[in-house]
Amino acid sequence: MDKENLEVLKERLKYAGFGEELNKELEKQMKQGKKEFRLGHSVTIEDKQVDFKLNFRKSDKMDRYFFNSFDAELHKPNGSKMSNTFYQNQHISAKEAFNLLEWRPVYKALFNKGGERYNAWIQLDLAEKNEKGQHPMLQYHDRYGFDLEKSLKTLPIVEMEGMDQKDRLLYSLKKGNLHEVNIAGMEGSFLVAANPQYKTISVYDETGKRLNLKDLRQEIKENLEQGMGKKQAPPKQEKGKTIKV
Structure with missing residues (x-):
């Protein structure tokens, strides 16, 4: 097992919002030398359960593994489920995946086929699915005009x-x-x-x-x-936090 590869993958998981809880299982799976494997991870975000399946694959040419994608499944309070696969080249974190499944947009730096960088809001089209069973990703570029x-x-x-x-x-x-x-x-x-x-x-x-x-x-x-609710400075305790609903 390539220890440098392991440390790089640990950093990738941490950066993607999965913390360090999966590190031991990641190392165990890599030592077994499987061609590919998945790691399961469940969390509660805003009082809603989200199940993740992280997908890893070994290179055909070297003894190195790559964290290619993760599947996210959101369990709604009414019993329904929303799911989608997110790929590493999209640079979407676990929390951003949750927000996207809640039909909220995320602002990202993206790259076109020529390698040029651009900024855009991305949002899942939860009303549609493509031939792979995935929700299409809508994009609203800066030139679209949303400020x-x-x-x-x-x-x-x-x-x-x-x-x-x-x-x-x-x-x-x-x-x-x-x-x-x-x-x-x-x-x-x-x-x-x-x-x-x-x-x-x-x-x-x-x-x-x-x-x-x-x-x-x-x-x-x-x-x-009528003079009601005039502008006041927010109270000293922390306000403007992300709220649970």
Whole structure:
């Protein structure tokens, strides 16, 4: 067994969000010298179970293994399941795979066939499957015209007022997360997610119910005119975290 190969694969797993829990089983499988093998891994994310199967294959020309892909299966609270295979050249992490299966987009640096790098939002088409049983991956390039920061500024989101909190919010949404925010003129907190397909953001209440942006903006306007919920700095405890729904 190539020890350097083992260490490289351990780093790949860690970088992909699988931690170090699989390291012992990875080493065991590599020592057996199989042509290919799979490692199982189950986690709970946002109170939902996700089962992963990580696929490894040995090179035909050398004594080295490659982590080629992983299968992710999301178990919904209603008993339904969503699954897809993600390949290493897509550089998608375990949490990003979960977000994609939740139909939330992720912003990635990608490469075309000529090796040129470009940025795009990717999102699974969960309504369709190709001949391999996989959901097609939709892409919304920068030139498509979606501006996340501009879209967020269409609402008086308190977290957009501070540089650090704004950066955390933008980073989180680009990872495909739901993110908790406070909105001036409104009581309580809300959840936001990027929606590049329609060049806007999606807003949810604390129960996960999606809100109509037009109605929300009107309510904010009326509340602010009445002097309710004026803009305030967020409380000192950490806000703007990714929320469980």
